[in-house]
Amino acid sequence: RSWKGIHDRIVTKELPPLRNFYKGWPMSSKSSIDIDIKTVFFSHAHLDHIGLIDLIDDSIKKYMSNYSKEVLSFFRKKGIIKNNVSNIKIMDKPVKVGSFTVHPIPIDHDIPGALAFQIETSKGNIFYTGDIYFHGRTNKKSWNFVKYAKKNNPYILITEGTRFGWKFVTSLTEEQLKKQAISVLEQYNGILFANPYEPHIDRIQTFFEIANEKNKKFVITLPYAFMLNRYSGIGDTFAKDILSSPNTLIYKSEGMPNTWENETIGTFVDAAYVCKDQKNIVMLLDFMSTPELIDIKPEKGALYIHSGGEPLSSIDAENAKILLNWLKMFNIPYFNIHSPGHAAQPDLLHMAREINPEILLPIHTQIPERFEIASDNVKILDKGVIYNF
Ligand SMILES: [Zn+2]
Numbered sequence: 001r002s003w004k005g006i007h008d009r010i011v012t013k014e015l016p017p018l019r020n021f022y023k024g025w026p027m028s029s030k031s032s033i034d035i036d037i038k039t040v041f042f043s044h045a046h047l048d049h050i051g052l053i054d055l056i057d058d059s060i061k062k063y064m065s066n067y068s069k070e071v072l073s074f075f076r077k078k079g080i081i082k083n084n085v086s087n088i089k090i091m092d093k094p095v096k097v098g099s100f101t102v103h104p105i106p107i108d109h110d111i112p113g114a115l116a117f118q119i120e121t122s123k124g125n126i127f128y129t130g131d132i133y134f135h136g137r138t139n140k141k142s143w144n145f146v147k148y149a150k151k152n153n154p155y156i157l158i159t160e161g162t163r164f165g166w167k168f169v170t171s172l173t174e175e176q177l178k179k180q181a182i183s184v185l186e187q188y189n190g191i192l193f194a195n196p197y198e199p200h201i202d203r204i205q206t207f208f209e210i211a212n213e214k215n216k217k218f219v220i221t222l223p224y225a226f227m228l229n230r231y232s233g234i235g236d237t238f239a240k241d242i243l244s245s246p247n248t249l250i251y252k253s254e255g256m257p258n259t260w261e262n263e264t265i266g267t268f269v270d271a272a273y274v275c276k277d278q279k280n281i282v283m284l285l286d287f288m289s290t291p292e293l294i295d296i297k298p299e300k301g302a303l304y305i306h307s308g309g310e311p312l313s314s315i316d317a318e319n320a321k322i323l324l325n326w327l328k329m330f331n332i333p334y335f336n337i338h339s340p341g342h343a344a345q346p347d348l349l350h351m352a353r354e355i356n357p358e359i360l361l362p363i364h365t366q367i368p369e370r371f372e373i374a375s376d377n378v379k380i381l382d383k384g385v386i387y388n389f
């Protein structure tokens with residue numbers, strides 16, 4: 001049976017049955033939820049939040065940060081988001097929707113431009129954390145959000161709880177990750193291949209610093225260069241600094257016309273260059289570019305650091321196997337040096353206790369009950385049900 005798009009996603013409960021919400025899918029009012037949505041707010045541009053944005057009708061307003069819009073164009077270019085998305089609005093100030101006012105509050109997450117939201121209501125404020133962590137380069141933003149929510153009449157806190165149920169409780173800062181990476185690099189001292197997630201500029205910055213501190217060139221494949229060019233275009237100083245550094249070079253695959261290239265500015269090098277000078281190179285190699293190893297011809301001392309890029313081993317075991325097979329073929333040792341972009345369990349509980357809302361609504365978690373130790377008013381929601389507060 002062929003896949004019938006929106007219809008099948010609604011039947012399998014992957015999408016809520018909303019009327020006049022999906023492209024080309026009016027939906028009878030009999031079988032839909034009794035609510036009309038005219039505006040959607042996107043906290044950030046990870047695929048579990050914007051991956052189906054191209055199914056939403058053009059008439060519906062889509063608010064997001066300027067960074068999220070650039071990441072969206074990255075996923076469009078990659079072909080992960082297939083259809084055009086229109087009616088995008090940049091959310092850089094409060095937005096009024098009906099009787100509510102929604103405020104964007106910048107927080108720290110492992111992608112730039114992540115937002116929490118404050119929704120003013122007659123009963124007090126609703127705060128939504130978005131996806132949040134407290135050990136990134138700009139963790140101050142996350143702590144400021146907690147302080148602000150605590151002081152501003154928090155009626156409801158809608159919070160993520162991703163890491164409940166995970167086995168480890170620690171989180172590493174970018175500085176700590178850098179130290180770990182340098183400690184292995186110093187022992188191998190050949191070409192360092194690293195694979196962070198392309199939109200995660202803070203992690204790219206970490207490897208850029210490693211290259212500088214170890215006096216090596218910083219070579220990046222085109223998807224990284226595309227993303228940095230886009231961030232630079234909206235005034236990101238880290239992206240600008242990395243791209244304008246004489247140390248940064250962009251890797252271009254031999255002979256293949258590359259769709260990323262025409263939007264990328266920088267100094268290009270090829271496999272022969274990397275092969276020849278490999279002992280002096282830190283290279284960001286995205287997963288799809290792994291076969292470039294054939295032309296780069298890694299020598300003894302080469303090493304690979306997986307640092308949050310694809311394949312995400314927990315949800316993409318097949319590609320994780322493929323990656324390891326490639327590395328084995330070239331006898332390259334594999335290291336996983338990474339720290340997740342979500343708050344650790346103690347931080348989640350601390351945040352809930354600090355903000356101390358009248359009602360706590362856990363979402364984005366496998367074990368919402370875990371918040372019950374931090375609040376007497378946890379309400380666990382069922383899919384497809386409308387609740388009144
Ligand atoms: Zn996220």
Ligand SMILES: [Zn+2]
Nearest residue numbers: 046048049131
């Ligand atoms: Zn998420």
